[in-house]
Amino acid sequence: MFPSRPATRPLPALPAESRSGLVVDIGGTKLLVGAARQGEIARRRSFAVSQFAGPADMMDVIAATGRQLCQAADVPVSSAVVAVAGRLDRESGTVVHAANLPFTNFPLAAELSRRLDGADVCMEHDAVCGLIGETVAGAARGFANVVYLTVSTGISVGILIDGALLEGAHGAAGELGHTPVEWPGIACGCGSSGCLEAYASGRALAALGQQAAADGTSPPLAGKRAADGEITARDVLAAARSGDRVSASLVDNAIGLLTRAIRLLLMTLDPDVVVLGGGVMSNSWFAGRLARRAAMPAGRGPLVRRARLGDRSVMHGGMLFLGGRQHGPHPAGHGTAAMNGASAASPAAGKGAP
Numbered sequence: 001m002f003p004s005r006p007a008t009r010p011l012p013a014l015p016a017e018s019r020s021g022l023v024v025d026i027g028g029t030k031l032l033v034g035a036a037r038q039g040e041i042a043r044r045r046s047f048a049v050s051q052f053a054g055p056a057d058m059m060d061v062i063a064a065t066g067r068q069l070c071q072a073a074d075v076p077v078s079s080a081v082v083a084v085a086g087r088l089d090r091e092s093g094t095v096v097h098a099a100n101l102p103f104t105n106f107p108l109a110a111e112l113s114r115r116l117d118g119a120d121v122c123m124e125h126d127a128v129c130g131l132i133g134e135t136v137a138g139a140a141r142g143f144a145n146v147v148y149l150t151v152s153t154g155i156s157v158g159i160l161i162d163g164a165l166l167e168g169a170h171g172a173a174g175e176l177g178h179t180p181v182e183w184p185g186i187a188c189g190c191g192s193s194g195c196l197e198a199y200a201s202g203r204a205l206a207a208l209g210q211q212a213a214a215d216g217t218s219p220p221l222a223g224k225r226a227a228d229g230e231i232t233a234r235d236v237l238a239a240a241r242s243g244d245r246v247s248a249s250l251v252d253n254a255i256g257l258l259t260r261a262i263r264l265l266l267m268t269l270d271p272d273v274v275v276l277g278g279g280v281m282s283n284s285w286f287a288g289r290l291a292r293r294a295a296m297p298a299g300r301g302p303l304v305r306r307a308r309l310g311d312r313s314v315m316h317g318g319m320l321f322l323g324g325r326q327h328g329p330h331p332a333g334h335g336t337a338a339m340n341g342a343s344a345a346s347p348a349a350g351k352g353a354p
């Protein structure tokens, strides 16, 4: 027998009245800090990730802001959940690697717990939180087989099968953005090249748009760059929509690649529904075109829908993990498994992705 671990885990089942505490969503571009009170985000504040000098600076701001917001919302800050886009070792609360964030082997749960007087801090993947948010209260409500595809700074998926979260044998399921679509292709933040994320993510559209502005092939983007000093994915989408040929071809290429990725998921997993979430999908023109392209012909098979909770999906799902201790005043290592009653957790479950 080779060592293995359960490839799925149950959805957390925290009742709404118990969902109170600090909820944090660390995206590649935007940091959201919120205070949850009985299943609602009572207060929240957002920050640009680029403003932080490093991980320690970010943890200081999360802790200070979290205290303020929780106090204003009249909820204790003794329990916190942090959703992160990246490769995580959930059991130890460590960010192993994040392609779009300055985290490498960073013990995030312990660092934040220390700043919050030993609060229980649980860390989760942002796509898993988005998946749960949309399944509990959004576009996938009532379904047990769901794929949540997030396209924002990066690209990843959260997968629900028969009501259980798919983690994979190494806890690394869902890193769809690092599937090669070109060879050798553009360098990716993960260290590889030609990844889907390097062509179809928000960061990729911004970088490719920046290039088109610099070499003068896109006059509208060159003008935007001269005025603002930078190009964002939103600028590229706006230019494409208003008829700029180069921007339109970048967007068409991204939609084509994402369509292939979604169809691959549909054909492999046959879910009830695929939910399109993340910052880039908040552009209804882009998400609508993608949903129409990726849907099966004549409405057969799985549904393809836009997320309904917008940029609240991740925080909404993250709330269900409050109290799922990874770091705090008690011994670490059994937090989420204990909360979920996952007695099947094997000794190997403590090991993160290699």
Ligand SMILES: [Zn+2]
Pocket: 099, 177, 178, 179, 188, 189, 190, 191, 192, 193, 195, 197
């Ligand atoms: Zn990659």
